[in-house]
Amino acid sequence: MGDVLILEDFTHPPEYFCLGLAHAVFPVIYSLSFAACLPFMENQRSLHVTCPDGGKLEFLAEVLDHDGNVAVIPKDPTYGGPRPKKLLVEVVQDKGGCTYGYKVGDQFAFEGLKCKEGFCGAAYHLLFPALFGLNFGAKFFFMQNPDSIDTVTCPDKGKIVFKVTREEE
Template sequence: MEFPKIRVTVKKVRGECHRGCKEGDQFIFEDFTKAPQGFCEGAAGVIFPCIYALTFGAEFPWEENTRAIHTTCPDEGKVTFLSEVLDKQGNPEIKKREKPPTPSPKKMLVTVEEAEGKCFYHYKKGDSFEFTGLRTPDGFCGAAYHSLFPVLFALNFGAQYPFEENKNSLAKVTCPDAGKIRFRVTRV
């Protein structure tokens, strides 16, 4: 599968950026899996769920161009970035917002598909958890949520996975705890 390139532009700088970002700086991500050389790791961590979601077709209804999203640096919010999907000619994909945004959290089901060894939260094959939007169910494992977040974020905003039988679902999302638990996430 070929992933689109993403252009990340520095839109605003408040104070001094430790990495030297200036308004108008642009970075091209060849795909969502790796940041350009020299790109700030802190900013990359914040931007990742957004560019991952854009890669798989998510749209953000509060943005003028719903195929782009603004994000903010975690270092005191000093830098604001705009991430945009680029078409094959290198131009931003443009999809104008059709109507004023309203919250529309999607319902998603997270199911344990594989479980090896012991899980601190005692998750086992067949366990399932219902998420509404990005709200975490009470008592859900934070480490697992951290791994699931990019997928939940993407599905909540309409992403699809063309390589899956059910395009509204992604399998093998793996817990960081030595890969003991693997989930399937499905937008229902």
């Protein structure tokens, strides 16, 4: 209890970092890195993450400011429960051969983090960090539209590239 692991960024975990934890914590640190806020947390810039191997451990992911202090945004006093965002996923590149038959222009509407019935599991797995982040207010400052990201790539030889957009509320 009390061990501290500091990641300089979400792409370079420490040596011997548990891959199970990396899998569970990645959507969280990815989202927090792009200014997502979790209104149900006492500190909106943090989230508890449980070890996927039987819940043996719990971790608190927090954002550090430039001085190395924990960045704090107090819990939203108006928070009254989930407010899922409308998220649009669109196929923007197709190299052919998608098992699910996805092609450029295909669009899929998501509400918050709800899975779509019949949607490719591998694609959802790769989309989840972007869906999670955009659902909680992440801004991708390097994109033309910071409420979207258009580089989410299929793990099956990169056959499909998706764009995920948080729609206006």
